[in-house]
Amino acid sequence: MSGSKSRKPETRTIRVGALPRVEGEGALHLAMRDGRVEEVRLEIYEPPRFYEAFLRDRDFMEVPDITARICGICPVAYQMGACHALEKALGVFDDVDPAIRAKRNLLYCGEWIESHVLHMFMLHLPDFLGYESAISMAEDHGDVVKRALRIKKLGNELVAALAGRSVHPVGVCVGGFYRALDPARAAVLLPEVNACLDDMCALTMFLAEHVDYPDFERDYEFVALCPDDEYPFNLGPIRSSKGLDIEQEAFGDVIEERHVAHTTALQSVIRGRGAYMVGPLARLNLNAERLHPRAAELLPKVCDQVSRTLPWRNNFLSLLARGLETVHALGVAADFLASYEPPARSRIPITPRAGAGGHGTEAPRGVCWHHYATGDDGSITSARIVPPTSQNQVTIEQDLWKLAEQITDLSDDDACMRCEHLIRNYDPCISCSVHFLRFERSWHGAPATEAQP
Numbered sequence: 001m002s003g004s005k006s007r008k009p010e011t012r013t014i015r016v017g018a019l020p021r022v023e024g025e026g027a028l029h030l031a032m033r034d035g036r037v038e039e040v041r042l043e044i045y046e047p048p049r050f051y052e053a054f055l056r057d058r059d060f061m062e063v064p065d066i067t068a069r070i071c072g073i074c075p076v077a078y079q080m081g082a083c084h085a086l087e088k089a090l091g092v093f094d095d096v097d098p099a100i101r102a103k104r105n106l107l108y109c110g111e112w113i114e115s116h117v118l119h120m121f122m123l124h125l126p127d128f129l130g131y132e133s134a135i136s137m138a139e140d141h142g143d144v145v146k147r148a149l150r151i152k153k154l155g156n157e158l159v160a161a162l163a164g165r166s167v168h169p170v171g172v173c174v175g176g177f178y179r180a181l182d183p184a185r186a187a188v189l190l191p192e193v194n195a196c197l198d199d200m201c202a203l204t205m206f207l208a209e210h211v212d213y214p215d216f217e218r219d220y221e222f223v224a225l226c227p228d229d230e231y232p233f234n235l236g237p238i239r240s241s242k243g244l245d246i247e248q249e250a251f252g253d254v255i256e257e258r259h260v261a262h263t264t265a266l267q268s269v270i271r272g273r274g275a276y277m278v279g280p281l282a283r284l285n286l287n288a289e290r291l292h293p294r295a296a297e298l299l300p301k302v303c304d305q306v307s308r309t310l311p312w313r314n315n316f317l318s319l320l321a322r323g324l325e326t327v328h329a330l331g332v333a334a335d336f337l338a339s340y341e342p343p344a345r346s347r348i349p350i351t352p353r354a355g356a357g358g359h360g361t362e363a364p365r366g367v368c369w370h371h372y373a374t375g376d377d378g379s380i381t382s383a384r385i386v387p388p389t390s391q392n393q394v395t396i397e398q399d400l401w402k403l404a405e406q407i408t409d410l411s412d413d414d415a416c417m418r419c420e421h422l423i424r425n426y427d428p429c430i431s432c433s434v435h436f437l438r439f440e441r442s443w444h445g446a447p448a449t450e451a452q453p
Helices: 060-070 075-089 098-129 134-140 142-163 183-210 248-254 280-290 293-306 315-338 393-406 412-424
Strands: 011-016 026-033 036-044 223-225 238-240 255-260 263-270 355-363 366-374 380-386 437-442 449-451
Touching: 026 393, 026 412, 036 263, 036 393, 060 075, 060 366, 060 380, 075 098, 075 355, 075 366, 098 134, 098 142, 098 183, 098 315, 098 412, 134 142, 142 183, 142 315, 183 293, 183 315, 223 280, 223 355, 223 366, 238 248, 248 255, 248 355, 248 366, 248 380, 263 393, 280 293, 280 315, 280 366, 293 315, 355 380, 393 412
Parallel strands: none
Antiparallel strands: 011 026, 011 437, 026 036, 223 238, 255 263, 355 366, 366 380, 437 449
């Protein structure tokens, strides 16, 4: 009797049992049969939170404090989107002082710093270097982790200094801020910002020199704000790598939000075109020439080290994009603090009126677009919020389709790791780098085997 042949799996199923802190709950379902990919679903099944509904009839001044609660990692993004959209609705957008706009950029710098550093060094770098967590990585790269924690702490301190506290800030209002930055606090922060700027330049080169980035390119349509005179935080038209060029107000009409059966979150596509990507890679590809000089000086060195020139079409390189953006944010913060003088006023006066306005700003994870309509008394009559994670859902699924075709012969554990790694490229509001995949494989009708995390 001839020797028995090894049995290939008839069916393999990869499941993400729970995506922690995706503003709710989510999962991944990926099914393969006879070496072919049959189905990929990114399931964000977060319970309805009703923010857009319970903003109705609220006074416009309440909106920034309410929308900040949408996300504990990037509350500033929701505050900035709300403030800019409401200022358009109330007819005061062009009245906002340059000093207020500069302070808003600095506030965003703080959020980008703390969010990017958390993702790069606590959540994602362990994947690239082969560690289970940042804790185990620290045994071999203690200096990297210590520097990263110092920079993240500084980001939190910047947000707290400008807006009252680092999580769900309370100092932001439509029209500006409730109070100006204390000059003494600015003087204390400046030396730490300069020190962290040097550290972040070194850490970005570490990411370029010590990480082997997978070869995974796709023809994405990158979408980001593209102001003429600065790297995008709060202002600018919305453009794409494939010719989209629109004013902020039109974004809600250009994209289509769809209900699909396997997720309670809306999926976004560009009408008549399809999926697109927002986030650090999109911003860098569309705005590299507007980087702060310290980041601009670093960019060619990074490109040489990884042997890739812009535009980058490999989202694994988003790790480096975040590094360069963090250098940019620290450089902008250093310049602001070095020349800071208290403004004549911290906010502009606003008279309620009926109106409507839409505006997006650049959250750490990409464009976060808001639209509001107000009544004569300034109360909210309608609200629409389009967060970056939902905009990237279709693109993530398309990435997973391509990846699934490459992992049909991998072991259970390796397949799980590759799927986790790809999802984390997008930093979809996941704040813990745990092994969250459950992998099941059926052998010709036999009971499924499960690889536990």
